[in-house]
Amino acid sequence: MHVAADEKSINFISALYRRVQAKDITIPANAKPRLSDADKKPHLVDIPLADVPSGSGSGSSSNTPATLNLTVKNVKASQSAEISVQSSSTIADLKYKVVEAALAPSVGAQRLLLKGKALMDDKLVKDYDALSSGGVLTLMLRGGAPSTPSSIAPSNAPSNASSNTPPPQKIPHVALTSADSDSARTAPDPAVDMHSTTKSDYEATLADSRLWKKLAAFLNAEFKSDEYGKRALETFFLSIKSTLSPSEIARIREEAGFEAM
Numbered sequence: 001m002h003v004a005a006d007e008k009s010i011n012f013i014s015a016l017y018r019r020v021q022a023k024d025i026t027i028p029a030n031a032k033p034r035l036s037d038a039d040k041k042p043h044l045v046d047i048p049l050a051d052v053p054s055g056s057g058s059g060s061s062s063n064t065p066a067t068l069n070l071t072v073k074n075v076k077a078s079q080s081a082e083i084s085v086q087s088s089s090t091i092a093d094l095k096y097k098v099v100e101a102a103l104a105p106s107v108g109a110q111r112l113l114l115k116g117k118a119l120m121d122d123k124l125v126k127d128y129d130a131l132s133s134g135g136v137l138t139l140m141l142r143g144g145a146p147s148t149p150s151s152i153a154p155s156n157a158p159s160n161a162s163s164n165t166p167p168p169q170k171i172p173h174v175a176l177t178s179a180d181s182d183s184a185r186t187a188p189d190p191a192v193d194m195h196s197t198t199k200s201d202y203e204a205t206l207a208d209s210r211l212w213k214k215l216a217a218f219l220n221a222e223f224k225s226d227e228y229g230k231r232a233l234e235t236f237f238l239s240i241k242s243t244l245s246p247s248e249i250a251r252i253r254e255e256a257g258f259e260a261m
Helices: 002-022 058-063 091-100 153-160 172-177 184-186 190-206 209-222 226-243 244-254
Strands: 067-074 081-087 110-114 135-141
Touching: 002 153, 058 226, 190 226, 209 226, 209 244
Parallel strands: 067 135
Antiparallel strands: 067 081, 110 135
């Protein structure tokens, strides 16, 4: 009898437990746990810590800039120099050292090439992988700048000979280098006078309305359509309009009988 009663009690309790377990537990949003139910001590999770870094200087040495030996070659002047720079230096700093090595007159006149590509002034030397262990750079000079100061020294030597021989026709920047010679400064240049005379005759011919009358008749005869002849005439006129004064433009338009703006 007792065994049957115990089994009934166990079955009843088991069924009640299953019924309670299946029900959802609803906790209100404003519910707060009681302080008495809170844990007295926080739960600590056992996480292994990283090893303390050693005090050796291996880590600090990696941050120290390395000294690189670069060879800079000026192919035109057949000159080269070995320059030492820090890996953290900029390309602009490298150009200053090129000036100190007497390979270039100024920083702005330089163009450094690495395997055919120009180096940027604001980049660091270590930004170029090909220079990490040194390398060879090609130096190009802009505007025909002399590679060394010694190349400009002989320019003062023929100043005495220029007084005995007529000065050759020179381009403007070469004429400025011989400004120290009194004879070169005072001697007349026949080429300039002849050029100005030719240019004056040229402008006078273009400003003559008779030229444009003949040109208009020629173009109208060559083209089948008068419209094409006028278009060609206006094209010629617009190409030389900048050499004419406003009064000459108005006179040509009126006397030649065409409108070209």
